[in-house]
Amino acid sequence: MNDNPIGVFDSGMGGLSVWRALYKALGNESLVYLGDGLNCPYGNRTRGEICRFADEAVRILLGRGCKLIVVACNTATAMAIDYLREKYPDIPFVGLEPAVKPACLTTRSGVVGVLATARSLEGDLFRHTAAKYAADVRILTAVGEGFVEIVENDAEHLPETEVIVRRVLQPLLDGGADKIVLGCTHYPFLLPVMKRIVAGRQVDIIDSGEAVERRVEQLLDMHGLRADAGHRPAYEFVTFADEDYRRRLEHKAFAAELD
Ligand code: DGL
Secondary structure, eight states: OOOSOEEEEESSSTTHHHHHHHHHHOTTOOEEEEEOOSSOOOTTSOHHHHHHHHHHHHHHHHHTTOSEEEEOOHHHHHHHHHHHHHHOTTSOEEOOOOOHHHHHHHOSSSEEEEEEOHHHHHSHHHHHHHHHHOSSSEEEEEEOTTHHHHHHTTOTTSHHHHHHHHHHHHHHHHTTOSEEEEESTTGGGGHHHHHHHHTTSOOEEEOSHHHHHHHHHHHHHHTTOOOOTTOOOOEEEEESSOHHHHHHHHHHHHSGGGO
16 A cells, blocks of 8 residues: 555647546546646657656655656657666566557558657557557548647637648548557547547557556555555646646546546
């Protein structure tokens, strides 16, 4: 038993899609969410920069007593998780990886679309998984150009957002993809828009939030780290940006958009 919090880290607000899955499933676990906000987006930054930001985030989360850390950012996972695991060997880390495997195993059209940041698509993790599961499947990739900025600015509901999202999704749909994998934790905030765009087609959009939550539970059990059943959880939000951003994180975490 361990009542210390679980740490969740992202470049900004995207990791709240993962935070939400944890919050809903693990009602007695305290959570500390760190959304960088100052250096976001990470999508086009160098590996060195991302390792530095991730390291700083982990030090803050460990300072808050976190017992397990979720790198709730595909980009930071792709660029920095090996570095973090090596530097902090005693801490269990859970990373984010595009759900290419389930998509490849269930596609009917034989075409899978993967939406992610440029850095994630370059990462070894994605390239290896894609090579492993995509023998008989065609994988089309697209960078969600502008998506992170939309989510960071709470602009999901603006009419121009649909234009931006359609521009990115259309080539995947035209290429015959029947599974679209969300390989960035910001993208689930755009699910309502995406669902409107794919309406009427046999297309599934796959998000990793619940799979990550299941992995967190496995690790809590493996390491004997679950909080006491009667533990009353606390939720904390921290950022490298300012107090206004911190408040926006908290607000977005509890907003109903991901239900
Ligand atoms: N939420 C992020 C990810 O999953 C980061 C996006 C970014 O900062 O560019 O990749």
